[in-house]
Amino acid sequence: DAGITQSPRYKITETGRQVTLMCHQTWSHSYMFWYRQDLGHGLRLIYYSAAADITDKGEVPDGYVVSRSKTENFPLTLESATRSQTSVYFCASSAGRHTEAFFGQGTRLTVV
Amino acid sequence: AQSVTQLDSQVPVFEEAPVELRCNYSSSVSVYLFWYVQYPNQGLQLLLKYLSGSTLVKGINGFEAEFNKSQTSFHLRKPSVHISDTAEYFCAVSAGKAGGFKTIFGAGTRLFVKA
Numbered sequence: 329d330a331g332i333t334q335s336p337r338y339k340i341t342e343t344g345r346q347v348t349l350m351c352h353q354t355w356s357h358s359y360m361f362w363y364r365q366d367l368g369h370g371l372r373l374i375y376y377s378a379a380a381d382i383t384d385k386g387e388v389p390d391g392y393v394v395s396r397s398k399t400e401n402f403p404l405t406l407e408s409a410t411r412s413q414t415s416v417y418f419c420a421s422s423a424g425r426h427t428e429a430f431f432g433q434g435t436r437l438t439v440v
Numbered sequence: 441a442q443s444v445t446q447l448d449s450q451v452p453v454f455e456e457a458p459v460e461l462r463c464n465y466s467s468s469v470s471v472y473l474f475w476y477v478q479y480p481n482q483g484l485q486l487l488l489k490y491l492s493g494s495t496l497v498k499g500i501n502g503f504e505a506e507f508n509k510s511q512t513s514f515h516l517r518k519p520s521v522h523i524s525d526t527a528e529y530f531c532a533v534s535a536g537k538a539g540g541f542k543t544i545f546g547a548g549t550r551l552f553v554k555a
Contacts, residue, residue: 370547426472426491426534431483
């Protein structure tokens with residue numbers, strides 16, 4: 329199916345565990361983004377990527393790691409999950425620098 | 441660095457009434473502006489965008505927004521809302537190369553349309 333998909337949709341993990349959230353897009357968009365959504369904060373940019381093998385930090389990168397070995401995939405890893413990382417995570421992609429961003433359905437992560 | 445402020449966290453309004461959702465931004469360089477809508481348990485989708493040209497931008501579902509450079513605002517309006525417009529609305533700004541091409545979002549405004 330064409331589009332942008334995130335997996336898993338829901339995840340519960342324990343404090344200290346490593347967790348990877350997956351993001352896959354079928355449009356070959358150059359730009360990909362990871363946001364977290366928290367009540368009162370809206371969406372905050374964690375990391376973004378302008379192309380394969382090019383990534384950069386956003387507003388709240390601490391505790392997260394990304395990679396982009398292929399254009400279509402942009403996984404987000406929480407190296408050692410903390411309760412403050414409980415959130416809804418959205419992946420997005422866009423074709424150009426100022427074009428529309430297309431969002432996935434989100435991953436609801438709970439760290440207990 | 442750019443930032444976005446959505447002045448209202450919640451806006452209740454009656455069906456068929458007009459609505460304005462306010463957005464102010466700050467940036468030291470030229471910006472590109474967006475409004476997105478998020479329905480419950482879904483991702484965001486684009487309502488409209490301002491890249492250049494006419495300052496009045498029309499989007500989907502009857503929404504429009506006006507870019508005001510002097511007031512650094514990009515308020516979203518709809519002359520007559522429907523129950524189905526109940527959702528969360530996000531204003532976003534991208535500041536181009538100087539801003540690292542990052543898109544920054546506001547905290548969101550929850551629009552609640554009452555019958």
